[in-house]
Amino acid sequence: AQSVTQLGSHVSVSEGALVLLRCNYSSSVPPYLFWYVQYPNQGLQLLLKYTSAATLVKGINGFEAEFKKSETSFHLTKPSAHMSDAAEYFCAVTQSYNTDKLIFGTGTRLQVFP
Amino acid sequence: EPEVTQTPSHQVTQMGQEVILRCVPISNHLYFYWYRQILGQKVEFLVSFYNNEISEKSEIFDDQFSVERPDGSNFTLKIRSTKLEDSAMYFCATGRGAYEQYFGPGTRLTVT
Numbered sequence: 606a607q608s609v610t611q612l613g614s615h616v617s618v619s620e621g622a623l624v625l626l627r628c629n630y631s632s633s634v635p636p637y638l639f640w641y642v643q644y645p646n647q648g649l650q651l652l653l654k655y656t657s658a659a660t661l662v663k664g665i666n667g668f669e670a671e672f673k674k675s676e677t678s679f680h681l682t683k684p685s686a687h688m689s690d691a692a693e694y695f696c697a698v699t700q701s702y703n704t705d706k707l708i709f710g711t712g713t714r715l716q717v718f719p
Numbered sequence: 720e721p722e723v724t725q726t727p728s729h730q731v732t733q734m735g736q737e738v739i740l741r742c743v744p745i746s747n748h749l750y751f752y753w754y755r756q757i758l759g760q761k762v763e764f765l766v767s768f769y770n771n772e773i774s775e776k777s778e779i780f781d782d783q784f785s786v787e788r789p790d791g792s793n794f795t796l797k798i799r800s801t802k803l804e805d806s807a808m809y810f811c812a813t814g815r816g817a818y819e820q821y822f823g824p825g826t827r828l829t830v831t
Contacts, residue, residue: 637818648723648810649762649822656818695762705750705766705818708777 607632609698611710614651619718624668624683626713631677632701638679639697639707649695655679666690691717721745723823725811731829735800738743740826742794742811751794752812755779759786762810769793801830 630636637656641649653664670681679696683685693714697707711719724743732738744751766776768786771786785797794813798805808827812820 624809641822646824648824649723649812651819651821654819697762699818704775705820706752706766706767706777707754707762708819711761 607636607698607700607708609696609708609710610698611622611694611713613713614711615714615716617716617718618686620688621685624681624686624690624715625716626681626694626696628670628679628681628710629677630679630696630698632698632700634700634702636700638670638672640664640668640679640681641695641697641709642666643693643695643712645692652681652694686715686717688717688719691715695704723811723821724811725823725826727804727826728824729827729829731831732801734803734830737803738798738800738828739829740796740797740809740811742813742823743792744794744811744813745821748815748821750814750816750820751786752810752814753796754810754822755807756810757804757807759792765796765809778821798828799829803830805830806830 608631610629639654640652653662655662655672663669668683693712695712696710726741751768756762765776766780767774783799808825810825811823814820
C-alpha cells in the first residue's frame with residue numbers, strides 16, 4: 606500500500622527565508638508524486654508533480670521539489686518566502702500504473718511572518 | 720484560466736435525506752474524481768470515473784453513494800441516505816489525463 610508522511614503539521618518562517626516542507630512516501634511500485642496548496646476557503650491547487658521525468662521539478666509560484674528515491678522523499682522548497690505563500694500544503698502519491706487515485710498526507714500549514 | 724466549479728458551496732441536510740453534489744468539469748477533461756475531507760482529517764479518495772463508468776472506488780464508496788454525468792457536462796455525487804459521519808468537505812477533481820487532477824473549491828456538507 607502507498608502512503609505519504611508529512612513531517613511537521615505547522616511550519617513558520619520569516620518573509621524572505623527559505624521554505625522547506627517535508628514529504629516522505631512509501632510505495633512498492635514506482636510512484637508519481639504531487640504537491641498541492643490550499644488557500645483559505647479554496648480548493649486544492651496543483652503546485653507541481655513528479656511523473657518519472659526529471660527528478661528536480663519546478664512548479665508555480667517559485668516552488669520546486671526534488672524526488673530522491675534513495676531517501677523516499679519529495680520535499681518542497683522555495684528560496685524566499687512571501688506573505689502570500691501562507692497556506693496549507695499537501696503532498697500526495699499515486700502509482701505509475703493501475704490506479705490514479707491520490708493518497709494524501711495530513712498537510713502542513715505554512716505561516717509567514719513579516 | 721478554466722476552473723472546476725462545484726455547487727452548492729455549502730449544503731445542510733438532515734440525516735436520512737438524499738443529497739446531490741454537482742461539479743462542472745473543465746471543458747475537454749475526460750477523467751473525473753470525488754474526494755472528501757472530514758474536518759481535521761486527510762483528504763480521502765472516493766471514486767474515479769472515466770468513459771462513463773466507475774474506474775475505481777474506495778471502501779468508503781458503498782451502496783449509498785453513486786456518481787453520474789447525466790447530461791455529458793455536469794458530474795454528480797449522490798448520497799442516498801445521509802449519515803452524520805458523511806459530514807465533510809467534498810472535492811471534485813477533473814483531468815485531461817490520469818495524472819493531472821484539478822480540484823474544485825469543494826462543497827461543505829453538514830448532516831444534522
